[in-house]
Amino acid sequence: MHNFKSIATAAAIAGSLAATGVASADETLDAVKGNGSIQCGVSQGLPGFSNPDDEGNWTGIDVDFCRAMAAAVFGDPEAVKFTPLSAKVRFTALTSGEIDVLARNTTWTMSRDSDFGEFVGVNYYDGQGFMVPKSLGVASATELSGAAVCTNTGTTTELNVADYFRAQGMDYTVVAFEKADEVVAAYDAGRCDVYTTDRSGLAAQRTKLSAPDDHMVLPEIISKEPLGPLVRHGDAQWGDIARWTLNCMINAEEMGVSSENVEDMKGSDDPGIQRLLGVDGDLGSKIGLDNGFCANIVAAVGNYAESYNRNVGPDTPLQLDRGLNALWSDGGVLYAAPMR
């Protein structure tokens, strides 16, 4: 009779497989609303971008982006669950549906945009740099021939450093780790002469070294690293929600709307601000949200400048100036499409 049993089991498995299927493309918003929270993929701990604080609360500009999305969808910045991901597994987590949005200081490249998901914008303009111990006596990256370089696997960093050394005709050895903490530990132990990653990352990881002041960042910037969040392909509505969440924060800064004055601003006579905050028009409902979604974001998380200054700005351990990340009107390249 055990034959009966095995057939029954096989049939049961087949049935359950057929039943699961894919949660088809443009239903992410419904699925998220059903779950009551957004699944957000973040790093395993990069200060300033996504890092748990002493009490276990996630902080950082990538974390703020996910909280802003939660505020847009639910009106509640806490309706988000964070999944820490290594650089290696982040895209698989997104394409497999484990997370709804990936905000993990991820560089926007053409192959990633076509292979893994849809980038919705840039929340930090970065470039790759090198950090070396001061005792090495190196003043420029062009002197690094023969050096051992520590980096992360599965990053554009790993590819850029290969390109850079090849283009310069210099030898190098790459020591590639999976977790950022392992890279820092190996560099600190002297396994490599050079640590390379995005310059914001260098600023962040430097705080973890045993003697941060014994190390310096070289002047060369060897790549463009536009870091931004991305969503799965095939769900235009969910992509729009992510894109306009980011644009809302940038536009709010440009219009002088912040978490402190957002309630007052709702009474503003400026038609741009009225549309931004949903007092006038139906922009939110076009993407399946409440018309006041942007007001909710700014009230809960703040505008881009607030998020920047709170997480990576000059008053934080990272001490990063706005630089490229200033508004276009202030000499940076931050330029959000108008909300109308």
Place this chain on the structure above:
Amino acid sequence: MSESINTQKEVPELGFWRDPAKRAWVWQGLVIAALALLIYIVVDNTVTNMAARGLASGFGFLNTSSGFGIITHPFVDYAETSDYFTVFLVGLVNTLMVAIIGCILALALGFVVGIARLSSNWLVRKVATFYVELFRNLPLLLQILFWYGAVLKPLPGPRELHTAGDSVFFSVNNRGVIFAEPITGDGFEMVWYAFFAAIVLTLIVRYFARIRQMRTGAQFPVFLTGLGLIIGLPLIAFFAAGSPLSFAPAEMSRFALSGGVTIIPELVALLFALVIYTAAFIAEIVRAGIQAVSHGQTEAASALGIKPNHRMRLVVVPQAMRVIVPPLTSQFLNLTKNSSLATAIAYPDLFAVFAGTTLNQTGQAVEIMAMTLGVYLTLSLLTSGFMNWYNSRIKLVER
């Protein structure tokens, strides 16, 4: 009398469901059909879902160039311009290297510790027990990270040992063990010929020594003769050919040693951890195997006047091997599979560079995982095939 016996009735034709053999065929057929359906559903589901999410499939990605560097690639010519298939080969060779060296060293260490566990010397016995209980009870990943820290942290950097421009023949620093690269000149192949000739000669000596022992009982020191031949003949050939071997030293550049042969600390740490961990299990297997041989065998050997070390080698161990080999196979398989933990310490094994970096760059999860699984499965099946062959060779011959 004959009439009464011949009263057999005609047997009525039975339905096939009353015939166990035919019934079994029907069940088998149904099970196979269900299995085929299951496989079809799984494959179809995967293909449909991948298409729905716009994921590419196929093995074409293997021909695209990788663009990233790999720290060590023995026996494989690799550069950033090489394709992903070469990355696969680099990972495979690195995994095989750890697996083969690891299995040999773990077996040797495990045997020594296992026999030490049964030593009559109190100190040796207790030290061996301590070793086994300590290392087999700590998580392997922890041990790998420990050895990586232990190997790396205390070692000086290359710049503390050498000044730029130095020629270095041997150095141990936190970039690894670096020694001069041996370069063979003309005539070095003579040494290889002599080496193989010595092996053949040793086998011949062994054959005749055995015949002589069978006939007269007189023994011949085969081991020492063989050792002398295998070391001596190549040495003579080497000097006869005019010492055709030179060493190219590593040069100290501004940062580190370049040239020479480098054994990276990641490999050293990984081997330390895998060998020490697995040897603890092998030691217990060896101890159990030896204790499984009845003490009567030892006593009988003593009664026959066999010397103590011969008693172990010729009487006890051959019988213990029957018990040792099957669980030993599992340990070899474990070591091979555990080598994928290398990814934690930047050793570029198959799992790290192919199932890790390549997967991340190309996104071909199904193909890459299938290839990686195929490799580990093949390695495991080859290992257990070999060990099963060996097991059937050494099992007790019953007459």
